[in-house]
Amino acid sequence: MRTGMNVNGYFAIMQEQCAELSNDLSIAYTEAGNGPETILFLHGLGSDRKCWQKNISGLSTHFRCIALDLPGYGDSSKANYSYSMAFYAQCIKAFTEKLELSTVFLVGHSMGAQIAIHVLLRYPEAAAKLVLIAPAGIETFSPQEKAWFAQFYQPEMLRMVPLDQFVRNMEQNFYDLGPDTQPMREERLRLYRSKDYGRYTNMISANIMSMLNEPVFDRLSHLHLPVLILFGEQDRMIPNPLLHPQQTTYQIAIAGNREITNSEFFLIPRAGHFVQWEQANQVNEIILQFLSEAT
Numbered sequence: 171m172r173t174g175m176n177v178n179g180y181f182a183i184m185q186e187q188c189a190e191l192s193n194d195l196s197i198a199y200t201e202a203g204n205g206p207e208t209i210l211f212l213h214g215l216g217s218d219r220k221c222w223q224k225n226i227s228g229l230s231t232h233f234r235c236i237a238l239d240l241p242g243y244g245d246s247s248k249a250n251y252s253y254s255m256a257f258y259a260q261c262i263k264a265f266t267e268k269l270e271l272s273t274v275f276l277v278g279h280s281m282g283a284q285i286a287i288h289v290l291l292r293y294p295e296a297a298a299k300l301v302l303i304a305p306a307g308i309e310t311f312s313p314q315e316k317a318w319f320a321q322f323y324q325p326e327m328l329r330m331v332p333l334d335q336f337v338r339n340m341e342q343n344f345y346d347l348g349p350d351t352q353p354m355r356e357e358r359l360r361l362y363r364s365k366d367y368g369r370y371t372n373m374i375s376a377n378i379m380s381m382l383n384e385p386v387f388d389r390l391s392h393l394h395l396p397v398l399i400l401f402g403e404q405d406r407m408i409p410n411p412l413l414h415p416q417q418t419t420y421q422i423a424i425a426g427n428r429e430i431t432n433s434e435f436f437l438i439p440r441a442g443h444f445v446q447w448e449q450a451n452q453v454n455e456i457i458l459q460f461l462s463e464a465t
Contacts, residue, residue: 184226188245191264198245199238199265203230207273209461210266210297211237214280214306215377216340218244220353221279224450225457232458233275238265240282242373248366253376255384259288263296275461277301279446280407281377287386290393301398301457304405304443307386308426315413316382323378328371336362345404345442390429397433398460399426400453402441434460 184202191197200219209229211222219237226235239246241261242253251257262285266274276297278286283305289296311319321327331339340358341347361367401408401423409417420437427435436456441448 189265189268191261191268194247194249195241195251195261196247197238197241197261197265199236200226201234201236202226203232203234205232205234207275207298207461208234208236208271209275209277209457210262210271211235212262212276212278212282212285213237213240213243214278214282214304215381216374217279217282220244221444221447225277225446225454228450228454229458233461236269236271240285242370248369248373252380253373254380255285255288256292258285259292262286262289263293266296273298275299275301277303277457278305279303280443281306281381283307284381284386287390287393288384290395291386291389294394297395299396299398299461300393301400301460302426303400303446303453304402304408305399305426306381306408308390308422308429309409309414309417310385310387311382311410311413318413319378319382323375325368325371325375328374329368333359333362342406343443345402345440345448348448350447387425387429390426391431393430394432396460396463397430398457399423399430399433399435400445400456401435401437402443402445402448403437403439404441405443405445407443 184200187199187201189197213219213221219239222237226237229235240258241251242248274297276286276289283302284307286300287307290300337355337358344351361370401419405419408419409422423435423437427433438445438449438452446453
């Protein structure tokens, strides 16, 4: 099914599809554009493929663009998976093989960026270039801090979060809650009130602990492909405001840049954690320039 999409002046013809990876695992994805080079977008924790709408619209005239729902999210399969970083990395590799993608550029946001790093650490030839947007995995946590996460992010604790706090947690991702964020807030309300919320909290808890227990910072130097790192200057999620109030987003970005030999980074003003949504034009321009450069 082909659908038109228009978000604040962005327009693209998109195709909604599904890839069957196994008997119990299917991946829903949105596709637009064509060509030999494919941008594969990976969303973050608690999000879905719709967070890339503005970026697909801006980049699909240059590349084939594919944004997928990770297993457990959106319209993809929901089952008793491990929801670990390794599991997701295997799924991404299987997905690229299923679609027979050749030249792939991986673009990940937040948890999706950490997953993308895992993909490249396991399968170095899986992508030609890597874009990390507000990436998880560069900020590091002590054993005591990991224990704090384990205590407060249990599924039972997550299910006790009041509705207003649940929505506020989502709103913290943005520098400016413009009208184009309203659909995201409505989706959060729908999810909170749905029968799927119990399963969702189990998955979110597993995702968080997997990010902590499958760290990547000490292995960033093993990435030998060109890497672009983007953060919003007003990111209120990274660094963690409760555990690392003394750190800054700039410090996290520069730490990743130093560890990855062939990397560059940008801080985007007037943008929070969802920098690719709030400052889509600028993000698209930077990504386009990065992906168009000869390696």
